Amino acid sequence: MSVTAPRLADPAPEQLRPTVSSRRVVATLLRKELLVELRTLESVPAMSLFSLATFVIFHFALNRGSVEGDLGAGILWVTLLFAAILGVNRLFVADAEQGGFDGFLLAPVDRSAMMVAKALTLLAYLLVLELVAVPAFAILLLGPSLWPALGGIALTLLLGDLGVAVIGTLVGALAVRTRARDLLGPLLSLPLFVPIVIGGARATAPLLAYAHRGGLSGRWLATLGVYDLLFGLIAYALFDFLLED
Amino acid sequence: MYPKGLRALSISTVVAMTAALALVFFYAPLEAEQGFLQKIFYVHVPLAIISLCGFVLGGVLAIQHLRTRDPRWDLRSYVVIHISIVFAMATLITGSIWAKGSWGHWWVWSEPTLVSFLIVFLLYATYQPLRFAIEDPERQSRYASVFAVTAGAFVPMNFIAVRMSTAYLHPRVLGSTSNLPGSMALTFLVSLLAMTLLFATLCNYELTAKRARARLRALKRRLAAEGEPQRTPRSAAPAALPVQPSTAGTAS
Amino acid sequence: MTRRYGEREALRDVSLSLPAGRTLVVFGPNGAGKTTLLRVLATLLRPHAGRVEVLGAGLPDDGWRVRGRIGLLGHEPLLYRELSAAENLSFHASLHDIRKSRVEEVLEAVAMTARAQEPIRHLSRGMVQRVAVARAVLHEPDLLLLDEPYANLDPAAVELVAPLIGPESGRTRVVCSHDPGGGMAEADLVLGLREGRVALLAEAPAVSSEQVTELYQ
Numbered sequence: 018m019s020v021t022a023p024r025l026a027d028p029a030p031e032q033l034r035p036t037v038s039s040r041r042v043v044a045t046l047l048r049k050e051l052l053v054e055l056r057t058l059e060s061v062p063a064m065s066l067f068s069l070a071t072f073v074i075f076h077f078a079l080n081r082g083s084v085e086g087d088l089g090a091g092i093l094w095v096t097l098l099f100a101a102i103l104g105v106n107r108l109f110v111a112d113a114e115q116g117g118f119d120g121f122l123l124a125p126v127d128r129s130a131m132m133v134a135k136a137l138t139l140l141a142y143l144l145v146l147e148l149v150a151v152p153a154f155a156i157l158l159l160g161p162s163l164w165p166a167l168g169g170i171a172l173t174l175l176l177g178d179l180g181v182a183v184i185g186t187l188v189g190a191l192a193v194r195t196r197a198r199d200l201l202g203p204l205l206s207l208p209l210f211v212p213i214v215i216g217g218a219r220a221t222a223p224l225l226a227y228a229h230r231g232g233l234s235g236r237w238l239a240t241l242g243v244y245d246l247l248f249g250l251i252a253y254a255l256f257d258f259l260l261e262d
Numbered sequence: 263m264y265p266k267g268l269r270a271l272s273i274s275t276v277v278a279m280t281a282a283l284a285l286v287f288f289y290a291p292l293e294a295e296q297g298f299l300q301k302i303f304y305v306h307v308p309l310a311i312i313s314l315c316g317f318v319l320g321g322v323l324a325i326q327h328l329r330t331r332d333p334r335w336d337l338r339s340y341v342v343i344h345i346s347i348v349f350a351m352a353t354l355i356t357g358s359i360w361a362k363g364s365w366g367h368w369w370v371w372s373e374p375t376l377v378s379f380l381i382v383f384l385l386y387a388t389y390q391p392l393r394f395a396i397e398d399p400e401r402q403s404r405y406a407s408v409f410a411v412t413a414g415a416f417v418p419m420n421f422i423a424v425r426m427s428t429a430y431l432h433p434r435v436l437g438s439t440s441n442l443p444g445s446m447a448l449t450f451l452v453s454l455l456a457m458t459l460l461f462a463t464l465c466n467y468e469l470t471a472k473r474a475r476a477r478l479r480a481l482k483r484r485l486a487a488e489g490e491p492q493r494t495p496r497s498a499a500p501a502a503l504p505v506q507p508s509t510a511g512t513a514s
Numbered sequence: 515m516t517r518r519y520g521e522r523e524a525l526r527d528v529s530l531s532l533p534a535g536r537t538l539v540v541f542g543p544n545g546a547g548k549t550t551l552l553r554v555l556a557t558l559l560r561p562h563a564g565r566v567e568v569l570g571a572g573l574p575d576d577g578w579r580v581r582g583r584i585g586l587l588g589h590e591p592l593l594y595r596e597l598s599a600a601e602n603l604s605f606h607a608s609l610h611d612i613r614k615s616r617v618e619e620v621l622e623a624v625a626m627t628a629r630a631q632e633p634i635r636h637l638s639r640g641m642v643q644r645v646a647v648a649r650a651v652l653h654e655p656d657l658l659l660l661d662e663p664y665a666n667l668d669p670a671a672v673e674l675v676a677p678l679i680g681p682e683s684g685r686t687r688v689v690c691s692h693d694p695g696g697g698m699a700e701a702d703l704v705l706g707l708r709e710g711r712v713a714l715l716a717e718a719p720a721v722s723s724e725q726v727t728e729l730y731q
């Protein structure tokens with residue numbers, strides 16, 4: 018079958034509309050994401066409140082007023098991860114429900130740009146989350162002072178966030194158009210997050226300890242970095258297959 | 263009905279398994295420390311190796327599916343992953359028995375291989391629910407392939423990460439196959455061969471069963487009245503559509 | 515061409531050719547495959563068998579070439595409910611590399627300039643449909659794919675959008691319709707679908723309204 022255009026309006030081959038530059042597309046998408054989030058305030062406040070509530074629950078569950086070292090690092094990372102899952106669950110819902118995928122698919126753009134934009138969005142959410150959660154953690158539960166280790170913790174969190182953002186985007190896109198999207202999202206994410214927890218918690222633990230404040234461990238940061246890179250590439254390559262029909 | 267090599271494969275599997283069992287029980291020496299229980303090593307380790315390779319193979323087959331859009335690759339990927347999940351469960355069970363026998367606990371966190379397996383198993387346990395949650399068969403195959411590739415890449419990374427994180431509290435018997443005495447090495451290799459053949463045979467049987475079911479459904483559809491609405495039951499398995507002579511893009 | 519949904523064939527052996535500037539109207543009961551056909555032509559779905567050529571590009575491999583020249587108006591308006599009409603259209607304009615002044619032009623054309631800053635969820639269905647029309651023609655597509663375009667529009671609004679998406683627009687159009695009278699008036703070519711198969715395919719003058727109503731029995 019064939020459907021043709023009006024002869025007069027047939028553009029010469031070199032005038033075929035060029036695909037829009039990817040950077041511009043990512044910027045457009047990112048702007049749209051943040052605009053919608055600012056209007057609805059769906060994800061970030063929920064993630065932040067969730068983390069605060071979780072710290073309180075940890076206090077009662079562990080019956081401790083202050084934590085440090087391995088325990089402290091563990092509580093921080095677990096809380097951040099579960100809050101992140103809330104964000105992952107909501108990441109693609111607006112698009113799935115309001116026809117955002119179709120609108121994007123009809124545009125003459127590189128589809129992987131959506132993956133980059135969504136990952137950056139999730140990263141932004143996580144950074145804002147941490148601006149709330151980390152001070153709250155320091156106030157509510159952490160024994161040693163946070164200040165000396167702040168730089169190291171920030172770097173570790175950033176590397177961990179990159180991994181969570183990339184995996185969260187992939188899993189979010191995978192789960193959103195299934196029947197059990199709220200269940201599959203967490204189930205798929207958690208095993209994939211394990212190496213991030215390993216690297217992140219191991220690197221953070223000495224920074225939060227009373228005795229012999231360890232320095233930043235290059236080994237764990239390198240592990241996080243490699244993991245981020247590997248899954249970033251994989252997500253970028255596979256994302257296209259999730260969008261089309 | 264059955265593909266040609268299947269009978270030969272099945273027979274060689276039975277032969278290899280018998281040989282392996284014979285070697286394990288009668289030939290391999292009793293290990294000094296752990297005694298008879300140590301023999302579970304000849305089952306546990308091959309299971310572990312094969313299921314890991316199976317998961318990675320499932321990812322490779324999924325890449326082929328995404329590249330060619332041919333549903334046959336998805337069927338192969340599904341079957342390989344399915345059998346690997348079964349082998350992974352067996353790995354965990356035999357590992358747990360071994361742990362209980364050797365160290366008195368049903369589970370030990372100090373054994374990185376076992377721990378990695380638990381994580382990998384938890385991940386792949388979502389494979390079938392994921393498939394079942396997508397009704398459109400073509401999209402189901404595509405999403406499952408994306409999952410299989412991601413998970414397949416995850417398996418080695420996970421192993422490395424867990425191994426890095428485990429403090430070596432116990433002697434690591436699982437990994438040290440390099441310095442086995444000759445008789446144990448032979449038994450181990452025969453075991454490994456037998457398990458590989460078993461894996462291949464099970465995969466082939468499942469593939470055959472799925473294809474037969476698909477052909478049966480196609481025949482049923484043709485016998486049914488034209489235009490009668492067909493209710494295909496939801497399933498996690500790929501539809502195993504019979505191969506079409508022409509795929510999208512070729513002349514009609 | 516053929517498009518499957520698992521073992522069921524959503525479209526089977528559908529064959530037609532639509533020359534430039536003409537209008538094809540598709541009739542058929544629900545579930546006949548009209549929306550599927552539209553989505554294949556929009557490059558959103560791949561054909562599973564057969565050859566499809568849209569605006570000179572073969573699908574699915576070359577679909578990306580002509581994506582920017584196709585306008586789709588489906589059942590969903592494809593608008594974000596929390597954003598305003600202006601913001602939604604700017605978003606699409608950016609994706610299609612269209613100048614911003616065009617956004618104001620189309621808003622004016624569908625008489626939505628006054629309420630362009632309000633979130634979509636505050637607008638009535640008719641207004642949303644008008645904004646959706648604006649979105650569909652924003653990038654001045656050569657091919658229009660319209661799925662029951664007049665569904666939520668009152669007669670005044672229908673007149674308003676006619677120059678944009680109606681026969682006078684001069685574009686090649688494929689329209690899915692449930693209205694035999696109105697649909698026939700616009701058609702150059704008529705396609706009747708029934709359970710994914712072609713039940714009727716003819717030039718418009720040769721088709722009677724009884725033939726169309728028969729499709730729905």
